[in-house]
Amino acid sequence: MSMWRKSSYSPVDNCVEVGHGVGIRDSKAPTTHLPVSDEAWSAFLADVKAR
Template sequence: MPVWRKSSYSIEGDNCVEIGRGIGIRDSKAPTTHLPVSDKAWSAFLELVRGASS
């Protein structure tokens, strides 16, 4: 069973972006569908975001 995690910046409710490690990204309002994202692509995305915030 996949484990989905909401952003720590999201407030309680059904209006959140969720990530599933090795699975992808989904909208909590539509949990039956998701955008597949590989671990490698997710790591590259995080590096890019972290670099932009410096």
């Protein structure tokens, strides 16, 4: 079982959640998720931080 986290900036009922080692999912549809590798997630975060 994975621990899912959401940003504290997300509205209560409309957010994207991140699960370490799992991927990302929509809080409104928690039974499905998009797998994301550690490398892809790190690249995404580096790009966001660089902006």
